[in-house]
Amino acid sequence: MKMLQLGITFIILLEQVSGEGQWCYSSQNPACGPDHWKDISHNCGGDHQSPINIEKAKVKRDSDLGNITFNGYDHAPSAEWKLMNDGHSVLLSLSGDISISGAGLPNTYKALQFHFHWGSPTKDGSEHTVDSKQFPLELHIVHMNAKYSTVTEAKKDPQGLAVLGILIMVGEADNPSYSPLVSAMKNISLEGDYVLMTPTFPLESLLPAHGKLSRYYRYQGSLTTPDCSQAVIWTVFEEPVTISRNQHRILTDTAHFSSQGETPVKMWENYRPPQPLKGRQVLASKDATVSCSPGLCAPVLTLCMISLAARILLN
Numbered sequence: 181m182k183m184l185q186l187g188i189t190f191i192i193l194l195e196q197v198s199g200e201g202q203w204c205y206s207s208q209n210p211a212c213g214p215d216h217w218k219d220i221s222h223n224c225g226g227d228h229q230s231p232i233n234i235e236k237a238k239v240k241r242d243s244d245l246g247n248i249t250f251n252g253y254d255h256a257p258s259a260e261w262k263l264m265n266d267g268h269s270v271l272l273s274l275s276g277d278i279s280i281s282g283a284g285l286p287n288t289y290k291a292l293q294f295h296f297h298w299g300s301p302t303k304d305g306s307e308h309t310v311d312s313k314q315f316p317l318e319l320h321i322v323h324m325n326a327k328y329s330t331v332t333e334a335k336k337d338p339q340g341l342a343v344l345g346i347l348i349m350v351g352e353a354d355n356p357s358y359s360p361l362v363s364a365m366k367n368i369s370l371e372g373d374y375v376l377m378t379p380t381f382p383l384e385s386l387l388p389a390h391g392k393l394s395r396y397y398r399y400q401g402s403l404t405t406p407d408c409s410q411a412v413i414w415t416v417f418e419e420p421v422t423i424s425r426n427q428h429r430i431l432t433d434t435a436h437f438s439s440q441g442e443t444p445v446k447m448w449e450n451y452r453p454p455q456p457l458k459g460r461q462v463l464a465s466k467d468a469t470v471s472c473s474p475g476l477c478a479p480v481l482t483l484c485m486i487s488l489a490a491r492i493l494l495n
């Protein structure tokens with residue numbers, strides 16, 4: 181018993197030392213919500229934090245940001261996948277040879293896990309916003325630079341991790357690709373609950389339409405949960421994915437932050453609000469549609485037409 185107590189004290193001390201003490205979302209307890217994260221991990225107050233608001237009028241096109249090469253995204257791995265309620269989100273640990281490369285990434289990045297952020301059945305909850313528009317949910321697929329074998333190492337390198345952000349909106353029809361996840365939700369209602377998913381599904385089926393994957397935004401940022409390591413090359417797809425209202429309700433209204441025996445608190449609003457850009461430039465991929473602000477479009481268009489007319493006349 182003494183040994184056990186000693187062990188528990190030691191673990192608590194370790195947690196404090198590593199700077200990953202108790203953190204939460206304000207919907208669970210305002211005292212440990214996002215405003216307080218910098219007190220438990222100084223990274224969270226850094227200059228390259230995520231998520232951000234993507235302002236279309238301020239992004240800069242980079243023609244080097246070509247298509248992403250997806251490896252192993254197109255078939256269901258034979259290994260089982262563990263989907264769990266980790267007390268902050270619903271997280272699926274990936275196994276099998278899945279990776280991404282190309283698209284301006286300095287190396288191959290191995291897929292580790294994916295998880296979601298959301299609001300509630302009646303409130304939007306994506307982390308990234310586009311022109312201040314928040315979406316109902318956001319999917320994050322987390323990858324690690326292949327030159328590392330542990331996340332601890334990767335988190336020390338600004339190019340250590342690559343996360344794909346997929347914005348999810350709500351429409352009429354069920355999205356069959358999301359059905360296995362939706363139906364597993366009831367089995368992971370409490371923190372620590374998990375299910376083993378077999379058969380699995382191709383990861384590609386969770387992404388936006390194939391023809392739209394070359395349209396994305398890129399910037400240098402951080403993990404959106406403590407310890408907020410500034411080690412992430414972010415790729416946020418322009419095209420959202422659509423799920424049905426019923427799927428949205430089940431995804432957002434089934435899980436709890438709390439574990440067995442605790443007062444149940446619905447897992448609602450598990451997103452961090454947008455962080456200041458602090459001088460960072462958001463890039464748009466070669467194929468992204470870069471819009472101009474209403475005040476700018478007309479003059480640009482006029483200039484284009486004048487130069488076209490001039491060229492025709494000169495010829």
Ligand SMILES: *[C@@H]1O[C@H](CO)[C@@H](O)[C@H](O)[C@H]1NC(C)=O
Nearest residue numbers: 364366367374375376377378
């Ligand atoms: C989910 O739980 C139900 C019982 O509540 C069980 O019948 C079913 O097999 C479980 N599903 C998985 C994938 O474990």
Ligand SMILES: *[C@@H]1O[C@H](CO)[C@@H](O)[C@H](O)[C@H]1NC(C)=O
Nearest residue numbers: 246247390391392393394467
């Ligand atoms: C990039 O992807 C888009 C959409 O899938 C496709 O139309 C285009 O041909 C691809 N470009 C290259 C260079 O492969």
Ligand SMILES: [Zn+2]
Nearest residue numbers: 295297320404
């Ligand atoms: Zn996330």
